[in-house]
Amino acid sequence: MRQAVEARARHLGLDLVRVTTPDAVPALRERLSAWLAAGHHGEMAWMVDRADQRADPATLWPGVRSVVMLGMTYSPETNPLSLLALKNRGAIAAYAQRRDYHEVLKGKLKELGGYLSAKGDVRVKVFVDTAPVMEKPLAAAAGLGWQGKHTVLISREHGNWLLLGAIYTSADLVADKPEDDHCGSCRRCLDICPTAAFPAPYQLDARRCISYLTIEHEGPIAPEFRDLIGNRIFGCDDCLAICPWNKFAVIAAEGRLGARADLAAPPLAELARLDDAAFRTRFAGTPVKRTGRDRFLRNVLIAIGNSGDVSLAVEAESCLSDASPLVRGMAVWALGRLADAAVVHDLFNRYAIGETDADVRAEWRAARDYVGNTAA
Structure with a gap:
């Protein structure tokens, strides 16, 4: 049965397939509880909800006997770090420059799960990042790779550019051994992080992570992080791109995971x-x-403010009357970085007086103070 599943997975274009047991990570509950207690999940309330099911696969589905972990590579065609120098263009995380992996990977897992169910007369449940499943610890337990110091799964065969999925099954399959940690003394992923989101190796404080801030965080982004975000408008690949294990990565073979040319570095x-x-x-x-237009434009306007390109001030100004206060507020911040004091004061008199949103009013006051201080 195990050999048949592996052969079918390869036929479907899945790059990695390994098996573990639902109780293979006994420390998971304690690790998850400590992470949540520290508040490192930020506003991701869904991490708290059903935390017991995240910590124990058998709690999510009592019928599970084996967990088949699968991985597909999405190794980017070019080095994502090169995008950071294009100040008037946006940097989008490599995984998001292509078709939504949930659709691609889940279709393959459903087909594999159906094959397993029919061949072995067993029950299966398929998960791709849409249920309380801790894919990375389970993948490490199954031997797909190990969780690096940046907490992302690293494979000796594919680097850390991997999309993960899980099949819970009632079949008793032969389990694989966990992969050893091969990070050694390397700490490149920790040192490159712009916002110091790693309080220690193997620990991530999502509240400081640019991926979290630009994707999951719903409100205004704290001023302390805006300059550090640079031109990253959706996610951040820095800690992934710097990993030396990526020298073994190969470009994704799945055609539907090819990057779209218009998303490589779109003009702000x-x-x-x-x-x-x-x-x-x-x-x-x-x-x-899935992030929505308003949050995305929030990120774009932060990138515009960081661009140093005064010609983009007109784009920020056109957003001052946007229906979304989130967009208006970041437009004000961007103008404070690009426009001179006279322009900001003129715009303040035109837009700030009638502003009804408290956060946007605060941005106007901060912008006026900022240009006043820089002019002095």
Whole structure:
């Protein structure tokens, strides 16, 4: 049965397949509880909800006897770090420059699960990042790789560019051994993080992570992080891209996971002009769409403010009357970085007086103070 599942997985284009047991990570409950107690999950309340099921696969589904962990590579065609120098363009995380992996990977897992169910007369449940499943610890227990110091799974065969999925099954399959940790003394992923999101090796404080801030965080991004975000408008690949194990990575063979050329480094000026309909059309079928237009434009305007390109000030100014206070507030911040004091004071008199949102009013006061201090 195990050999048949492996052969079928390879036929479906899955790069890695290993098996573990539901009780293979006995320390998971304690580790998860400590992480949540420290508040490192930020606003991700869904990490707290059903935490007991995350910590114990048998609690999620009592019928599980084996966990088949699967991985697909999405290794980018070019080095994501090269995008950071393109200040008037946006940097989108490599996984989000392509079709939403949930659709691609889940389809393959459903087909594999159906094959396993029919061949072995067993029950299966398929998960791709949409249920309380701790994919990375389970993948490490199954031997797909190990969780690196940046907490992401690293494979000796594919580096850390992996998409993970799980099949819970009632079949008793032969389990694999966990992979040893091969990070050694390397700490490149920790040192490159712009926002110091790793309080210690193997620990991530999501509240400081640019991926969390630009994707999961719903409100204004704290001023202390805005300069550090640079031109990253959706996610961050820094700690992934620097990993030396990526020298073994190969470009994704799955055609549907090929990067879209128009998402490699889109001009910030174009993105700042997107209304909701245009946003949905441009990012249809990609992970970017789920964040929503307002949060995405928040990120774009922060990148505009960091660009140093005064020609982009007009794009920020056009957003001052946007229906979303989140967009208006970041437009104000961007103008404070690009426009001179006279322009900011003129815009303050035109827009700030009638502003009803407290956060946007605070951004106006901060922008006026900022240009006043820089002019002095």
